[in-house]
Amino acid sequence: MNWWEGEFLRVKNNKLYLESRSAEQLAEKYGTPLYVYSRQQILRNLRSLREAFSPAPAGLEVRMAYAMKANPHPGLLKTLLKEDCWIDAVSPAEVEMAIRAGFTEERIMFTGTSISQEDFEQVLKHPGVIVNIDAYEQIALLEAARKRLRIKGPVRVSVRWNPGLGRGFCSKTVTAGDRSSDGTPIKFGLEDSLVLGTFKRLKNLGLKPAGLHQHLGSGWTEEDFPVIIKAVDRMVKKAGELKKAGFQLEFLDFGGGFGPKYREEQRLFPLPEYAAYILDRVESAKLGLKAIVVEPGKHLLAGAGVLLVRVEYIKKSYGNLFACVNAGTYNTVPRPAIYEEAYHEIVNASRVNGGKKVKITIAGHLCETGDVFGVERMLPLPQRGYILAVLMAGAYCRSMASHFNLRDIPREILL
Numbered sequence: 001m002n003w004w005e006g007e008f009l010r011v012k013n014n015k016l017y018l019e020s021r022s023a024e025q026l027a028e029k030y031g032t033p034l035y036v037y038s039r040q041q042i043l044r045n046l047r048s049l050r051e052a053f054s055p056a057p058a059g060l061e062v063r064m065a066y067a068m069k070a071n072p073h074p075g076l077l078k079t080l081l082k083e084d085c086w087i088d089a090v091s092p093a094e095v096e097m098a099i100r101a102g103f104t105e106e107r108i109m110f111t112g113t114s115i116s117q118e119d120f121e122q123v124l125k126h127p128g129v130i131v132n133i134d135a136y137e138q139i140a141l142l143e144a145a146r147k148r149l150r151i152k153g154p155v156r157v158s159v160r161w162n163p164g165l166g167r168g169f170c171s172k173t174v175t176a177g178d179r180s181s182d183g184t185p186i187k188f189g190l191e192d193s194l195v196l197g198t199f200k201r202l203k204n205l206g207l208k209p210a211g212l213h214q215h216l217g218s219g220w221t222e223e224d225f226p227v228i229i230k231a232v233d234r235m236v237k238k239a240g241e242l243k244k245a246g247f248q249l250e251f252l253d254f255g256g257g258f259g260p261k262y263r264e265e266q267r268l269f270p271l272p273e274y275a276a277y278i279l280d281r282v283e284s285a286k287l288g289l290k291a292i293v294v295e296p297g298k299h300l301l302a303g304a305g306v307l308l309v310r311v312e313y314i315k316k317s318y319g320n321l322f323a324c325v326n327a328g329t330y331n332t333v334p335r336p337a338i339y340e341e342a343y344h345e346i347v348n349a350s351r352v353n354g355g356k357k358v359k360i361t362i363a364g365h366l367c368e369t370g371d372v373f374g375v376e377r378m379l380p381l382p383q384r385g386y387i388l389a390v391l392m393a394g395a396y397c398r399s400m401a402s403h404f405n406l407r408d409i410p411r412e413i414l415l
């Protein structure tokens with residue numbers, strides 16, 4: 001059995017099947033390139049997250065706020081709405097999309113960085129949305145927007161703080177700490193020394209401070225666990241300090257970041273231990289919270305989607321072998337082109353195993369050397385017309401895709 005096989009992806013007669021449908025048949029019916037998502041797999045992923053948090057005591061709600069930047073497909077949003085999820089939105093357009101999908105304002109939190117007054121005005125057209133403040137300086141813009149829209153009622157706010165520690169699978173996806181692993185200054189959240197003052201200011205303005213939020217980065221593996229739980233400790237300690245200062249919070253939001261497995265050798269982030277740790281610390285700190293929140297993106301969606309592409313020809317050059325496919329990374333699965341460390345398993349869906357494996361680079365149709373889905377992978381030799389599946393394409397693929405070279409962004413289907 002291949003390491004990536006499971007309920008969604010299976011091999012039958014040496015062909016790849018997605019749920020009960022063969023990749024070749026789907027490619028034939030809907031054309032390629034094609035994103036294929038599995039509703040059942042999203043629900044399985046959601047279930048595993050809920051199970052991890054199931055020891056939560058009665059009276060402490062655990063909110064699953066889907067980070068819709070991972071994939072804002074309306075069908076997925078509707079699926080998660082039915083499952084009682086909340087929404088983490090990071091732009092006014094995401095807020096609008098969530099409302100259109102049927103989420104009530106109260107179930108959406110807007111977390112914006114480098115936000116304009118106009119952004120806040122658009123968001124506050126839905127005054128029930130929780131506004132998560134990312135900078136002390138945003139308060140003035142929020143106030144200006146509130147005045148302009150003549151919003152009288154108390155807007156619910158939260159504060160995104162930066163606990164001084166962060167982790168991610170690469171430097172671009174570390175979102176807390178002073179600098180990322182490559183030295184880039186980190187722009188997110190409020191530093192420790194500003195948090196209490198910000199809460200006071202928000203309260204004095206008649207806003208309703210409801211929560212404290214952190215998001216440490218994306219794509220954690222087992223090695224990240226010790227740092228992540230240190231940041232959990234810091235968050236709980238900070239909430240205790242706020243409580244002492246008179247701020248009874250409704251929720252603590254621990255953000256997303258817990259990644260699924262992208263490669264065989266990757267050691268999975270221990271989600272049940274993480275959940276148990278959060279629950280234990282929150283309970284022993286007696287914070288009187290109504291809820292804790294997590295913001296899953298990759299966990300729910302990454303493994304629930306694949307991209308199907310067709311091999312147009314096999315090319316040899318200077319001893320290199322290429323499977324040239326009818327898609328470009330930037331237009332479909334841009335992560336490997338954006339992040340050097342990103343990896344997507346590629347499966348020869350027309351002939352999964354058997355025969356002699358060759359070392360082959362899967363090349364896209366864009367004018368850029370970096371436009372390769374995978375470099376020198378070992379695959380059963382593909383032929384013209386074969387279908388290849390790029391795995392883990394459910395999150396941060398369609399949502400990050402561009403029209404580079406005026407190529408289309410592929411169609412999406414939800415099984």
Ligand SMILES: Cc1ncc(COP(=O)(O)O)c(C=O)c1O
Pocket residue numbers: 067069070088111215217218219255256257258259295296297298299395
């Ligand atoms: C504020 C916030 N929450 C949640 C997430 C989701 O992260 P992930 O998909 O790694 O779970 C992100 C993504 O970067 C984010 O910026």
